[in-house]
Amino acid sequence: MTKTIRWICEKCNKKWIHPIETCLYCNRKIIKQIGTKLKVIGYTKVNIPCPPHPLVPYNVLMLEDEYGNRMPKKVIKDYKIGDIYEDKPDSSENTISIVKIKYDFYEAVKEALELIGDIDVSENTRILIKPNLSIPGYAYTGICTNPKILNALIQYLLDKGAKKENITIAEQSFFVPLEKIGKKSGIDNIIKKFNVNYVDISKTEFEEKQEREFTFEVSKIVNDFDLIFNVPAIKTDMLLGIDGAFENLTRFLSKKTFDELAKDVKKAVMALSVLPNMFPKFITIGDASIGMQGNGPAQYGEPGFYNMIFAARNPVVHDKAVQEILCLRKLPYVELAGKLSLGENDISKINFVGNELDALRRDVKQPIGSKLIKRD
Amino acid sequence: MERYVKGVGMTKFSFEDRSTHDMSHEAIQQALNDSDINIDKIDAAVVSTVDTEINDERQRMYGPVLSSLLKKKIPIIRVPAVCGGGGAAFWTASRLKYNNVLVLGVDKVLSSPTQLITEEIMNAGDNFWEQEEGVIFPAVNALVAQQHMLKYGTTHDDLLKIAYKNHYHGSMNPKAKFFGKKISLEEIKNAPIVSTPFNLYDCSISVNGAAAVIISNDKTDIKVEGSALATDYLAPFEREDMTVWNGTVEAGKESFKQSQIEPKDINVAELHDAFTIVELIAYEDLGFCKKGEGAKLIRDGYTNLDGKMPVNTSGGLKARGHPISPTGVAQIVEITDQLRNRCGERQVNNPKLGLTHNVGGAGGTTTVHIFKKVAG
Numbered sequence: 001m002t003k004t005i006r007w008i009c010e011k012c013n014k015k016w017i018h019p020i021e022t023c024l025y026c027n028r029k030i031i032k033q034i035g036t037k038l039k040v041i042g043y044t045k046v047n048i049p050c051p052p053h054p055l056v057p058y059n060v061l062m063l064e065d066e067y068g069n070r071m072p073k074k075v076i077k078d079y080k081i082g083d084i085y086e087d088k089p090d091s092s093e094n095t096i097s098i099v100k101i102k103y104d105f106y107e108a109v110k111e112a113l114e115l116i117g118d119i120d121v122s123e124n125t126r127i128l129i130k131p132n133l134s135i136p137g138y139a140y141t142g143i144c145t146n147p148k149i150l151n152a153l154i155q156y157l158l159d160k161g162a163k164k165e166n167i168t169i170a171e172q173s174f175f176v177p178l179e180k181i182g183k184k185s186g187i188d189n190i191i192k193k194f195n196v197n198y199v200d201i202s203k204t205e206f207e208e209k210q211e212r213e214f215t216f217e218v219s220k221i222v223n224d225f226d227l228i229f230n231v232p233a234i235k236t237d238m239l240l241g242i243d244g245a246f247e248n249l250t251r252f253l254s255k256k257t258f259d260e261l262a263k264d265v266k267k268a269v270m271a272l273s274v275l276p277n278m279f280p281k282f283i284t285i286g287d288a289s290i291g292m293q294g295n296g297p298a299q300y301g302e303p304g305f306y307n308m309i310f311a312a313r314n315p316v317v318h319d320k321a322v323q324e325i326l327c328l329r330k331l332p333y334v335e336l337a338g339k340l341s342l343g344e345n346d347i348s349k350i351n352f353v354g355n356e357l358d359a360l361r362r363d364v365k366q367p368i369g370s371k372l373i374k375r376d
Numbered sequence: 377m378e379r380y381v382k383g384v385g386m387t388k389f390s391f392e393d394r395s396t397h398d399m400s401h402e403a404i405q406q407a408l409n410d411s412d413i414n415i416d417k418i419d420a421a422v423v424s425t426v427d428t429e430i431n432d433e434r435q436r437m438y439g440p441v442l443s444s445l446l447k448k449k450i451p452i453i454r455v456p457a458v459c460g461g462g463g464a465a466f467w468t469a470s471r472l473k474y475n476n477v478l479v480l481g482v483d484k485v486l487s488s489p490t491q492l493i494t495e496e497i498m499n500a501g502d503n504f505w506e507q508e509e510g511v512i513f514p515a516v517n518a519l520v521a522q523q524h525m526l527k528y529g530t531t532h533d534d535l536l537k538i539a540y541k542n543h544y545h546g547s548m549n550p551k552a553k554f555f556g557k558k559i560s561l562e563e564i565k566n567a568p569i570v571s572t573p574f575n576l577y578d579c580s581i582s583v584n585g586a587a588a589v590i591i592s593n594d595k596t597d598i599k600v601e602g603s604a605l606a607t608d609y610l611a612p613f614e615r616e617d618m619t620v621w622n623g624t625v626e627a628g629k630e631s632f633k634q635s636q637i638e639p640k641d642i643n644v645a646e647l648h649d650a651f652t653i654v655e656l657i658a659y660e661d662l663g664f665c666k667k668g669e670g671a672k673l674i675r676d677g678y679t680n681l682d683g684k685m686p687v688n689t690s691g692g693l694k695a696r697g698h699p700i701s702p703t704g705v706a707q708i709v710e711i712t713d714q715l716r717n718r719c720g721e722r723q724v725n726n727p728k729l730g731l732t733h734n735v736g737g738a739g740g741t742t743t744v745h746i747f748k749k750v751a752g
Contacts, residue, residue, distance in 0.1 A: 044574075046571045052507070081526075307504060
């Protein structure tokens, strides 16, 4: 649900719109005040575009919650004063939630999951989280999954009743020792903080699976969990268009399979389009808190500062929506996956919750150099 | 410490493609000539300029740039406060214990298309709560105007009368962008919508320019009677009442207290009319009328050139133009010229007390200065 957030001193009730630890006046603890009953108290229709907001007209609503706290909200739909503003959660496969982070990663991750119908977690739920740690990069570069996102997700799972013993972070890198990436990205600190399990997928057992003409060696680890979170760092990719839900799954494959696919890029794109079939159902949480633009997915890309989190139950829906939001060219593997009925890739049939598509679209620097990206 | 204005100077505010060096030189030379001193007598300088990506001469170290121009190794401080930078620079300079202090505001903002300037100016709002939600500056001010309309019955026609007044004044100012160009109320009312309810004439016009003032301990005919700077929360939505700009209230109170005069004593004022609503709210927050009665002042012609207290005889940000940092300095140029009776056809009848009100952001940083005509 779209919500207002204020950080309030438990003693003197002074409010901040930015998170702080202690009250500067009484040095007391700060508590969060979350408003969810939002009423439209003002609006303006904007006709002037600018690079982060290229589509006009759009509306900026002034919303006020049950505590009298206000926040602006960009929408395309027209509202009038006195209207109630609410998001309707939707757990269907063709839904994607998009949340803009308002300084608080925990609330953003929580909101993104709630908007896709939330998750059922008990103390016995075995949870696997697959971040993107394939190349070393500091958090601010957007190369790896932001540790703040991982921190928020684990905390949310624990708050929902999960046991830390039942939470596993799994990743492998085909290029660099995993320890090096974990340290540089800051993910190591999160793993230590929560004392959750950390598995190098390359050291797990693999099993052969067949899909169409492709043979994949897939880590058996994916069979051991009740709930899987695929948490890619959203990046432009010179070869694939973006690194999103699909690309992040490749590190569940053996290096042998990966190397085999890497020999023929066209074949790799086709294999990628059927890859989700190798796995049990999973939820994708796209980390675009920093994000990347330009010649990603590594050091030649530039931070995008998208400040968004995506959540979807279907990877086709997820990657298609990301492509549309960032105004990137069509992604061949998503188009193919759509044709193979792996998920909805008709943007008009994808249900956006949290924010409207046209309120989010922005031009980013395109990845160049790929001969595979279809010019449309 | 008693402070006086020795001399003033400014370029024409225009779309002309001039370097900041060139514009600075012209404004400084005029101020030196007006002061009847040469550059040897300048002991320190305070410069305000924005650090922008949108022109062809981005320069963060403007102090040393000014040192190169002046060919002096005196203390030079840079005081950026976006649109309020000029006033903040003057406020800072008036507190320095040097005899003659040069205050310079200079900006070249017109090197880019409107959408890039719009984005650049939007960066003066809160990053995640406002910028991410498309709250460009016309939008945030339009939202404030709407709240004022809802609360006090102010109409859009009232606001457009402010635009008409300032354009009429500006048409008589040779340094104004709109010099010699009379705009009818009909044209103003029929202008394209920028951000409802605002149309083009509710918004000030971006220009290039420079303005300079020399402050001195030496007694002159223009005494700085009051000098105050105050701040308010960055985002209007965070304030208790969006229609009260506390920076203006506090800086106004302090400046009047220092001057030992009341608002009714002011003969001429330059108020920050980045948007029509900002001037109207300033009427109220500076105490020229009761809260909510700002519209009455404009309806009654109180602030017209022939009114009880003419406001923005220069044309204001609306018609003289708004080059960002130079604006606050240019206001002091106008008030000095008015008190020295050298404003030609826009001259107010023998004013003794003048006020300037300069705002950075949507009420974030505000300076109020009061000047008195004394025996030189």
